[in-house]
Amino acid sequence: MSSTAGQVIRCRAAVAWEAGKPLVVEEIEVAPPKAMEVRVKILYTSLCHTDVYFWEAKGQTPVFPRIFGHEAGGVVESVGEGVTGLAPGDHVLPIFTGECGECAHCKSQESNMCDLLRINTDRGVMIGDGQSRFSINGKPIYHFLGTSTFSEYTVIHVGCLAKINPSAPLDKVCVVSCGISTGYGATVNVARPPKGSTVAVFGLGAVGLAAAEGARASGASRIIGVDLNPSRFEGAKKFGVNEFVNPADHKKPVQEVLAEMTNGGVDRSIECTGNINAMISAFECVHDGWGVAVLVGVPHKDAVFKTHPVNFLNERTLKGTFFGNYKPRSDIPGVVEKYMNKELELEKFITHSVTFSEINKAFDYMLQVQPIKEEEKRIMNYTSL
Ligand SMILES: NC(=O)c1ccc[n+]([C@@H]2O[C@H](COP(=O)([O-])OP(=O)(O)OC[C@H]3O[C@@H](n4cnc5c(N)ncnc54)[C@H](O)[C@@H]3O)[C@@H](O)[C@H]2O)c1
Numbered sequence: 397m398s399s400t401a402g403q404v405i406r407c408r409a410a411v412a413w414e415a416g417k418p419l420v421v422e423e424i425e426v427a428p429p430k431a432m433e434v435r436v437k438i439l440y441t442s443l444c445h446t447d448v449y450f451w452e453a454k455g456q457t458p459v460f461p462r463i464f465g466h467e468a469g470g471v472v473e474s475v476g477e478g479v480t481g482l483a484p485g486d487h488v489l490p491i492f493t494g495e496c497g498e499c500a501h502c503k504s505q506e507s508n509m510c511d512l513l514r515i516n517t518d519r520g521v522m523i524g525d526g527q528s529r530f531s532i533n534g535k536p537i538y539h540f541l542g543t544s545t546f547s548e549y550t551v552i553h554v555g556c557l558a559k560i561n562p563s564a565p566l567d568k569v570c571v572v573s574c575g576i577s578t579g580y581g582a583t584v585n586v587a588r589p590p591k592g593s594t595v596a597v598f599g600l601g602a603v604g605l606a607a608a609e610g611a612r613a614s615g616a617s618r619i620i621g622v623d624l625n626p627s628r629f630e631g632a633k634k635f636g637v638n639e640f641v642n643p644a645d646h647k648k649p650v651q652e653v654l655a656e657m658t659n660g661g662v663d664r665s666i667e668c669t670g671n672i673n674a675m676i677s678a679f680e681c682v683h684d685g686w687g688v689a690v691l692v693g694v695p696h697k698d699a700v701f702k703t704h705p706v707n708f709l710n711e712r713t714l715k716g717t718f719f720g721n722y723k724p725r726s727d728i729p730g731v732v733e734k735y736m737n738k739e740l741e742l743e744k745f746i747t748h749s750v751t752f753s754e755i756n757k758a759f760d761y762m763l764q765v766q767p768i769k770e771e772e773k774r775i776m777n778y779t780s781l
Pocket residue numbers: 445574575578598599600601602603604622623624625628643668669670671673674691692693694695717718719720768775776778779780781
């Protein structure tokens with residue numbers, strides 16, 4: 397038992413008081429974990445577009461004040477009633493979606509979409525009692541994605557914590573919590589490119605680069621990166637991307653460009669943009685007879701996927717995936733092991749490191765990514781989770 401177990405912990409957290417305003421590092425109180433909850437000391441956290449998107453709160457229900465953050469690595473400080481399988485001192489990765497172990501999805505070998513703990517972006521409280529565990533002078537501060545990792549201590553449902561190898565460096569493996577597993581899993585678990593195949597990856601952000609890394613690890617020989625932002629191309633080479641296509645450089649639809657480059661179509665394509673046009677192109681660019689396209693990006697709420705049904709009759713397959721089809725508790729420890737065995741490189745995904753008190757700099761770095769030209773925006777309509 398740690399000396400803090402059962403007590404309120406005072407610690408620092410980066411609080412978002414208002415949409416789009418810099419976070420403020422404040423002293424907060426973190427209540428002890430209740431039934432089926434775990435209090436975790438967060439040692440490293442990374443930043444994802446989804447944090448930025450909900451912090452900007454353009455177009456969704458604003459939930460403030462709130463503590464963001466969902467990609468992280470930490471150590472269990474104490475556990476609540478009924479928690480088995482985790483104990484103080486265990487190393488864990490919080491995951492924005494969970495695995496209760498009991499529902500039909502958790503019992504199915506084929507699904508990772510837990511009924512109880514599936515991602516919920518609007519909920520700002522714990523699922524058990526509908527209350528927050530964070531406060532400042534008695535005033536509640538809301539949670540985000542059940543993880544809220546921009547705090548030195550946080551409280552998380554046990555079903556949203558993957559127990560990992562304690563010798564894994566948390567400053568590196570923290571990135572496995574979200575985007576890397578999503579992209580890598582989309583390729584290795586869902587698209588499953590055969591050795592020597594040709595794979596197109598649409599969108600070369602963190603998720604797309606991880607999808608490319610999955611293609612490289614699967615032995616794909618041609619990995620074609622497709623992005624409207626040419627500044628993404630150079631960096632993508634490190635992830636095995638060996639050819640590039642910018643749809644804006646061509647008059648004809650990008651699916652036709654890809655079909656010409658590949659003698660009829662790619663063997664696999666993975667869409668990691670969130671843009672509906674890219675989703676349609678990603679499907680239509682796969683080879684008839686065997687091609688498989690996998691959608692990963694989260695589209696605009698009004699988006700409609702339109703294609704001619706003959707594309708399916710000609711034996712093209714379209715799939716979608718959530719969190720790379722990984723079950724958080726059962727499978728994520730294995731992804732960390734892949735890093736430990738040097739099958740998966742994580743260092744190249746880490747572009748900047750800042751101290752906790754400089755967290756706003758991380759937001760600035762993310763917002764600084766070279767903007768796409770005005771005339772290309774109309775085909776973008778990009779929205780994050
Ligand atoms: N399914 C899941 O479980 C899951 C989990 C995490 C993230 N995501 C989603 O994955 C997507 C990618 O996330 P990210 O963090 O890598 O985003 P990102 O913004 O860093 O990267 C997206 C890239 O797509 C490019 N792009 C946009 N529209 C395009 C188009 N029409 N054609 C070609 N390229 C285009 C952009 O230039 C950018 O480089 C987002 O939609 C995100 O919400 C899904």
